Amino acid sequence: MIKLADVAKSYGDVHALGPVDLDLPRGGITALVGPNGAGKSTMLTIIGRLLGADAGTVHVAGMDVTTAKSRQLAKTLAILRQENHFVARLTVRQLVSLGRFPHSQGRLTTECVAAVDRALEFLDLTALQARYLDELSGGQRQRAYVAMVLAQDTEYALLDEPLNNLDMQHAVAMMAQLRRAADELDKTVVLVIHDINFAAAYADRIVAMTNGRIRYVGSPREVMTPDVLSDVFDTPVEVIDHPTHPLAVYYRLS
Amino acid sequence: MTSHTATDPRAAAASHAEGWWQRPAALFVFGGITLALVVGSLFIGVYDLGAEGGREMFFITRVPRTLALVLAGSAMAVCGVVLQQLTQNRFVSPTTAGTSEWAALGLLLSVILFPTASLNVRMVLASLTAFAGTMVFMAILQRIQLRTTLIVPIVGIMLGAVVSAITTMIAVSTDYLQLLGTWFMGSFSPVVRGRYEILWVVALVCLAIFLLAHRLTVAGLGPDVATNVGLNYRRVMLLGTAMVAVATGVTTVVVGFLPFLGLIVPNMVSLLRGDDLRSNLPWVCLGGVAIVTSCDIIGRLIRMPFEIPVSMILGVIGAAVFIALVLRLRRTA
Ligand SMILES: Nc1ncnc2c1ncn2[C@@H]1O[C@H](COP(=O)(O)OP(=O)(O)OP(=O)(O)O)[C@@H](O)[C@H]1O
Ligand SMILES: [Mg+2]
Numbered sequence: 175m176i177k178l179a180d181v182a183k184s185y186g187d188v189h190a191l192g193p194v195d196l197d198l199p200r201g202g203i204t205a206l207v208g209p210n211g212a213g214k215s216t217m218l219t220i221i222g223r224l225l226g227a228d229a230g231t232v233h234v235a236g237m238d239v240t241t242a243k244s245r246q247l248a249k250t251l252a253i254l255r256q257e258n259h260f261v262a263r264l265t266v267r268q269l270v271s272l273g274r275f276p277h278s279q280g281r282l283t284t285e286c287v288a289a290v291d292r293a294l295e296f297l298d299l300t301a302l303q304a305r306y307l308d309e310l311s312g313g314q315r316q317r318a319y320v321a322m323v324l325a326q327d328t329e330y331a332l333l334d335e336p337l338n339n340l341d342m343q344h345a346v347a348m349m350a351q352l353r354r355a356a357d358e359l360d361k362t363v364v365l366v367i368h369d370i371n372f373a374a375a376y377a378d379r380i381v382a383m384t385n386g387r388i389r390y391v392g393s394p395r396e397v398m399t400p401d402v403l404s405d406v407f408d409t410p411v412e413v414i415d416h417p418t419h420p421l422a423v424y425y426r427l428s
Numbered sequence: 429m430t431s432h433t434a435t436d437p438r439a440a441a442a443s444h445a446e447g448w449w450q451r452p453a454a455l456f457v458f459g460g461i462t463l464a465l466v467v468g469s470l471f472i473g474v475y476d477l478g479a480e481g482g483r484e485m486f487f488i489t490r491v492p493r494t495l496a497l498v499l500a501g502s503a504m505a506v507c508g509v510v511l512q513q514l515t516q517n518r519f520v521s522p523t524t525a526g527t528s529e530w531a532a533l534g535l536l537l538s539v540i541l542f543p544t545a546s547l548n549v550r551m552v553l554a555s556l557t558a559f560a561g562t563m564v565f566m567a568i569l570q571r572i573q574l575r576t577t578l579i580v581p582i583v584g585i586m587l588g589a590v591v592s593a594i595t596t597m598i599a600v601s602t603d604y605l606q607l608l609g610t611w612f613m614g615s616f617s618p619v620v621r622g623r624y625e626i627l628w629v630v631a632l633v634c635l636a637i638f639l640l641a642h643r644l645t646v647a648g649l650g651p652d653v654a655t656n657v658g659l660n661y662r663r664v665m666l667l668g669t670a671m672v673a674v675a676t677g678v679t680t681v682v683v684g685f686l687p688f689l690g691l692i693v694p695n696m697v698s699l700l701r702g703d704d705l706r707s708n709l710p711w712v713c714l715g716g717v718a719i720v721t722s723c724d725i726i727g728r729l730i731r732m733p734f735e736i737p738v739s740m741i742l743g744v745i746g747a748a749v750f751i752a753l754v755l756r757l758r759r760t761a
Contacts (some may be wrong), residue, residue, distance in 0.1 A: 260648075263703065
């Protein structure tokens with residue numbers, strides 16, 4: 175499980191997060207939602223030990239992320255940041271193979287090769303695997319980054335806006351893959367997502383944040399109400415009951 | 429990593445990553461050309477090898493000079509590639525990060541402080557200052573908010589200029605100015621038996637970098653990705669910088685500055701083959717050797733029986749290639 179206790183962070187005099195407490199159980203998909211600047215990325219990168227908190231503690235699978243052995247953590251937890259820019263010219267396959275680093279330290283085993291193949295196939299990248307990253311479209315590149323995280327094959331995956339730049343087909347496919355990973359492989363996925371309807375359709379849990387605080391935690395049915403959503407996003411939102419999941423409608427102010 | 433070919437033939441055709449340059453045969457061809465240059469360099473010079481004592485001269489001057497070309501050429505090219513991975517910037521190299529200038533300062537200090545010291549002591553001091561200086565550069569980079577492609581080498585060049593000015597100042601006040609010019613000229617003509625052997629240290633450094641190659645590739649994706657896959661980024665950074673410092677320190681002590689080498693070779697290899705370091709390193713080494721040897725041969729031939737220092741030829745050719753590369757990189761970036 176993921177456990178945050180009294181975690182806080184400021185960038186200089188900009189207060190970005192907390193103090194927050196959060197307990198996320200093992201397994202399932204958790205969607206982090208909230209307006210721009212709410213602190214979603216800050217919280218996610220702190221959980222993923224890429225950013226140090228000013229106060230508080232973070233445990234993932236019982237390990238304190240600031241003190242645990244880096245290599246052990248890398249086998250347990252993978253994180254993808256919101257923005258990624260690589261200067262290095264690597265092919266899609268080379269990049270995804272680097273996701274195996276915690277397991278192989280550079281010498282790919284047959285198991286690694288299989289994991290890489292699987293990740294590439296999951297994200298519909300098999301045909302593009304020999305291309306350089308700088309020769310891909312934005313959405314294709316985003317899929318390559320997510321494939322790298324999947325190839326790492328960790329129990330916990332933290333993804334900051336993985337649907338960035340994706341078209342409808344690939345967005346649905348990626349969410350379906352993450353759902354499968356959670357259901358069949360028992361992975362724990364935490365993702366930041368702006369399309370609240372995707373969160374409602376695929377997540378087990380929604381965590382809503384504003385101004386560096388966690389405001390609501392609950393199942394999609396609990397969080398997807400006009401009152402909660404209008405409050406979190408500071409925009410009028412209607413919720414329509416769709417047979418499989420609630421649907422938020424907010425496109426037109428009227 | 430080309431064993432899994434794309435199933436879609438169009439994708440495979442469109443890919444640049446599976447071109448001719450990826451084939452082992454390409455490495456053999458390029459290796460052959462480099463070898464020819466190296467062997468050629470053995471037989472070019474004023475001294476008539478057929479004359480009496482020619483055989484001896486061959487082993488006293490030609491062989492050491494050629495070995496020095498091979499060692500220094502590959503060292504500087506490999507140093508360039510390592511610094512570029514560590515800074516995630518294509519325009520960083522020992523001569524644009526201040527590393528060489530720091531090494532020169534160390535060398536001058538060793539001469540002033542320990543006038544009777546051996547070459548080994550000088551080398552150690554030059555490597556130490558090179559290491560300290562490069563760490564200063566890295567520390568400054570970590571504090572800069574705006575790390576654009578050009579800011580990084582500009583910081584390095586400025587740092588190098590300051591250090592170089594200090595070195596000159598010290599040299600002026602201690603009457604070593606004349607020596608300074610000849611030392612750092614970047615020339616292989618004074619390299620004879622007894623003066624080059626220390627360069628074998630850089631062969632060890634290259635070997636160590638080869639062992640570290642995979643880590644450096646990961647580090648080249650930046651601290652976040654590196655941490656994510658469990659790499660100790662700081663340690664790799666420290667190790668990489670130390671190796672670059674030693675190789676640069678030794679090269680500077682024996683032959684002086686070799687400008688542009690660390691810049692153009694890695695960039696040319698990257699354009700042709702991407703940035704997978706482990707498979708690129710043989711190419712980088714060969715590229716460094718080929719270019720330095722060609723420049724040295726040109727320097728020996730154009731004004732025979734006089735010699736033009738290799739650094740001048742490198743400067744001219746390197747600047748031209750570099751400008752071409754910048755234009756090319758701008759288009760693809
Ligand atoms: N490097 C930084 N320096 C200064 N302030 C920062 C920095 N990164 C984030 N902030 C500030 O911290 C707050 C939280 O930012 P964060 O990136 O966590 O938001 P977010 O919820 O991920 O937003 P978005 O939906 O736009 O990605 C914002 O007010 C932001 O301006
Ligand atoms: Mg964000």
